[in-house]
């Protein structure tokens with residue numbers, strides 16, 4: 001943004017990012033008359049902001065009324081260089097705002113001029129996007145060469161650790177007025193196109209269309225890759241293991257209802273050909289959908305995934321007492337089944353209403369408003385370390401050895417490694433024999449983690465590394481699943 005322009009020739013707008021979004025403050029012309037034609041004065045909360053064109057600096061003054069009247073309090077609270085567009089936080093009377101730049105005041109008669117500026121910018125963007133795409137193609141070739149000559153373990157295109165680095169950097173670079181999620185969505189598509197240019201990429205997800213897993217797959221891989229819906233979580237693993245798809249997406253655990261059993265169980269039977277590459281969190285909001293015109297009292301049967309039922313227990317006990325409940329492989333499959341039967345409903349994503357021609361009977365029916373589900377992106381190897389990773393392991397212990405599990409876990413303490421999750425599932429091999437799952441901070445290729453895993457082997461049977469992946473922050477607010 002060019003803030004060094006000579007703004008004094010026209011009246012100016014100050015673009016400010018407030019908790020309510022970007023607002024545009026027009027300058028107060030009296031101030032210019034009383035002060036100098038080179039200054040602009042903006043009222044923000046109870047302060048005055050003065051931009052002096054000659055100095056290229058923005059001052060904040062106390063006492064707005066006095067400043068407008070010309071007799072201001074000279075206490076200079078804050079000075080900044082507008083030309084640098086450094087974001088500045090103003091906190092006063094509970095009002096927080098971020099300065100995002102200055103622009104000329106526009107009138108409808110400027111429309112032609114403004115559109116021609118947009119045309120020029122679009123031409124620059126297309127040139128730059130293609131320049132970026134060419135670099136990405138070369139990155140793809142470099143990765144293939146490195147893998148062939150043994151300089152790299154694999155030539156995977158999707159690099160969650162690199163993407164995280166890119167998204168973090170974009171957040172730092174972005175001073176608005178576009179909000180960071182908008183920048184991220186744009187770059188999601190840029191990287192999606194970049195991935196598909198390097199190689200044809202296919203993503204298996206727990207289908208059919210409209211599952212929460214589908215949403216996560218799309219959020220992660222964008223519009224330029226191919227998607228293949230699978231009937232079950234096991235099928236997603238099989239597709240990745242057999243190499244018929246490049247990556248898979250499966251639900252892992254919900255903030256309220258805990259682990260997704262089918263995912264843990266399939267990890268237990270994996271031959272080692274599947275590794276976690278990335279994690280993703282999705283806020284989950286459930287709806288009750290039924291055929292058009294069906295009221296709540298007419299519902300006789302409700303379909304959902306076990307997780308969907310588990311996350312809406314209080315709604316079910318209040319509003320669906322005596323209604324038959326049927327567990328199916330996914331929430332979107334539930335919607336599809338309900339759409340074929342009068343008197344049937346589904347607990348699923350509201351997006352399924354349009355996809356399966358259903359009416360929304362109730363929405364936001366999840367027990368917790370911050371209901372969130374964590375998903376894994378799986379492939380045939382994990383990515384290389386980022387600065388902040390997690391690792392998931394599964395193992396069994398000899399349960400005849402007293403304290404075997406405690407001994408295995410104490411290794412983490414010795415190595416100063418944080419345990420972020422622990423769970424268990426019956427192994428299915430013999431009664432009372434369990435697979436333990438533990439998630440820890442760090443990457444399997446970090447020296448400390450590698451030596452902790454080595455030490456754990458002394459106390460464990462069948463220890464397997466299920467993958468290492470960059471940590472994502474769970475969203476602060478929300479609800480979701482399958």
Ligand SMILES: O=C(O)C(=O)C[C@]1(C(=O)O)C=C[C@@H](O)C=C1
Nearest residue numbers: 136139157158159162163191194
């Ligand atoms: O850096 C890489 O490894 C790339 O392949 C390039 C790129 C990108 O477009 O920036 C594309 C896909 C990866 O997931 C990460 C980054």
